[in-house]
Amino acid sequence: MGRGKLRIHLGAAPGVGKTCTMLAEAHRRVERDTDCVVVSAETHGRPRTEALLTGMEQVPHRRLEHGGVTVAEMDPDAVLTRRPRVALVDELAHTNTPGSRNAKRRQDVEERVRETSGMESAALLERAGDVEPWNCAGRGRPVERPEDADVEVPVGDHMAPALTGRVPPAEDRRVLAAFAAQAAVVLDRRRPREQADRALAEGNRIRTALLADVSHDLRTPPAGIKAAVSSLRSEDVAWSDEDRAELLEGIEDGADRLDHLVGNLLDMSRLHTGTVTPLMRGTDLDEVVPRARGGVTEPTVVLNVPETLPMVDADPGLLERAMANVIENSVKYSPREERAPAAAGALADRVEVRVVDRGPGVPDEAKERIFAPFQRHGDAPRGSGVGLAVARGFTEAMGGTLNADDTLGGGLTMTPAPHAADARPEDGPDDRGRGLVTAQDERRTS
Incomplete structure (x- = not known):
């Protein structure tokens, strides 16, 4: 027929x-x-x-x-x-x-x-693997599984035309199988192109986000620096030593913020291009964490990282950069007058540094998204949105992990966990102390 x-x-x-x-x-x-x-x-x-x-x-x-x-x-x-x-x-x-x-x-x-x-419906079903659910690649009035159909014509292990209605003769089923095999070839060839299109669209989205979100942050520090320099050079005003010191402090602060932002953008680029090569060695956290705290003023972050903590296997520079971004994120979201404690200690083959804030927190469905580039959750302070992406990228490049969990009583806990080094301090395991990192909001932006 x-x-x-x-x-x-x-x-x-x-x-x-x-x-x-x-x-x-x-x-x-x-x-x-x-x-x-x-x-x-x-x-x-x-x-x-x-x-x-x-x-x-x-x-x-x-x-x-x-x-x-x-x-x-x-x-x-x-x-x-x-x-x-x-x-x-x-x-x-x-x-x-x-x-x-x-x-x-x-x-x-x-x-x-x-x-x-001779049939009521036709559906081309496929699945990614032997234990994966069936998905409908094309359909008339469909069935959802091969066993629900009146006629099934297998085409390989992961694709099957499924028909309902009058059963066609064997000759027609052979013809149908041949056409279904051709359809499978078309789908297999189309899938890489669709994946490439999605990757291209995601790349365009990231570039658009970079222009929209970072342009403001790139302009703000130079504008503040220029205003302070212009004020200092003005011959119409006699600046007191106190005013001059305040303007110079503003210039230094703006330069630090710009350096931090540009550094994060360059680091993000290195991660995306796969050019990050950690130089791993035994590293003391009590040396790295204080340096990571350097971008935050002294009253804001109080550190207590005992020397008895085991060394970690890490690249000191990458670890410092990752810890700096995590600490800065905690400072950004902590309430102004409330300290947010965090503990560092050895756990199995890792050393965890639990950096806690008492801010608004992040819902479970958004916890992974905050580690993607150019992401800010809710009414977040302005920032490039790459700090946590860089922190996780560097931590994972060194074989460690960085996760976000709810803080008991409200807020968010960031936990960088590099691997413990093979070389241990001479102190026994009972002597290993626990460190303390506290953060208080200075309303700084990354």
């Missing part, structure tokens, strides 16, 4: 010629010896429509009694028995008389299409 067609004539209003167009096409087909019958045609008393019906074979209607009135309706069974090459049906949106097999005439047509084509 050849592939059938369903042609529908649509019109914007009654009387625009839908029925006449359908009947005129039928006459042309009859002249070419095509077997055509009229199943339903509404003339509405129009002479031209009635003239076009002349000479056309019409399938008898069913007679139904409703409310004491005899009503003529389309007879799907008579159409299926007659099996014409072309069947003409008018008024597809017609509501059938109560008691009919289907509520709508279009459902009668769908029934004929299903019967003559």
Whole structure:
């Protein structure tokens, strides 16, 4: 049986010629010896429509009694028995008389299409692996699993056309399997292109975010530096030593902020291009963490990292950069007058530094997103949004981990955990102390 067609004539209003167009096409087909019958045609008393019906074979209607009135309706069974090459049906949106097999005439047509084509639906199912769920790559009126279909034609281990309806003969199934195999090839070839398109779109998104979010932060420190320098050079004002010191402090602070931002952007670029090569060696946290605290003023962060902590296997420079970003993030979100303690200590083969803030916290569904580049959660203070991405990237490059967890009582706890080095301090495990890092908000921005 050849592939059938369903042609529908649509019109914007009654009387625009839908029925006449359908009947005129039928006459042309009859002249070419095509077997055509009229199943339903509404003339509405129009002479031209009635003239076009002349000479056309019409399938008898069913007679139904409703409310004491005899009503003529389309007879799907008579159409299926007659099996014409072309069947003409008018008024597809017609509501059938109560008691009919289907509520709508279009459902009668769908029934004929299903019967003559031999199936009710077709779906091309695929899955990524033997234990993965089935996904529908293409469908008609679908099934969700191969076992729900009346006919399954396997194409490899991870793809299967699934059909419902009348079971086709073996020859047709072989043809279907051949077409399904071609469809599988097309899908396999299309998938890498779609992945490349998604990667390109993500790259464009990151570049857009870089321009939108970082441009402000790149302009702000130079603007402050320029204003302070212009003030100092002004000959109209006699600055006191105290004012001059304050302006110089502002210049230094702006330069530090700009250096920090540019450093993070360069580090992010290195991570994305895979050019970060850690130089691993035994490293003391009590040396690295104080240097990481250098970008925050002395009253803000109080450190207590005992010398008895085991050494960690890390690149000192990368570890310092990662710790600096984590501490700065804690400072940024901690309430102004409240200290947020954190503890550092050995745990199995790692040394954890738990840096805690008492800020608004982050919901579970957003905890991983804050480690992506150019991300800031909620009403976060302005910043480039790359600090935590750099911190995690450097930590993982050294074989460690950096995770975010809820703080008991509210807030967020960041836990960088580098591997402990093979070389241990001479102190026994019972002598290993626990360090303390506390952070208090200075409203600094990265």
